[in-house]
Amino acid sequence: MAYWLFKSEPFKWSFAMQKAKGDAGQEWDGVRNYQARNFMRAMTVGDRGFFYHSNEGKAVVGVVEVIAEAHPDSTDPTGTWACVDLKAVADLPRPVTLDEVKADPRLQNMVLAGNSRLSVQPVTDEEWRMVCEMGGLTVPA
DNA sequence: GCCAACGTTGGC
DNA sequence: GCCAACGTTGGC
Secondary structure, three states, rough: OOEEEEEEEOOOOEEEEEOOHHOOEEOOOOOOOHHHHHHOOOOOOOOOEEEEEEOOOEEEEEEEEEEEEEEOOOOOOOOEEEEEEEEEEEEEEEEEHHHHHHHHHOOOOOHHOOOOOOOOOEEEEHHHHHHHHHHOOOOOO
């Protein structure tokens, strides 16, 4: 299984809104970036991801699961863009902030620490475990 | 609200 | 195919 990170401005689409969708989930639409699209195409059902709040909060706040593989983005009439469907799995008991990620030498290679603009990012197994631990998730979600 | 960084677009 | 201009993102 692979791990990812999904970034959203909480005023546009927050983790609370994602949770409100329950197990039905929600498509992760609106992504208009080729790199991000390619990552979504590489995802398989059951992959896990962090939910990151940008701008306001600037922290990893929850865990989501991929429940549908990449399909055409319903908000894109041209058919160029794709998205996966996600459902909320768990809150991080303690949000892990961008500052904490940047301050940790072992997380220096996280895409989040370097290329802050990419809205869908890959996360390594080790990064996943570390951020879960920092966030107070004893049982890796 | 500002500005730097990045990705995309379009002219050549 | 290159590169300058532009728009957008996101941290501060």
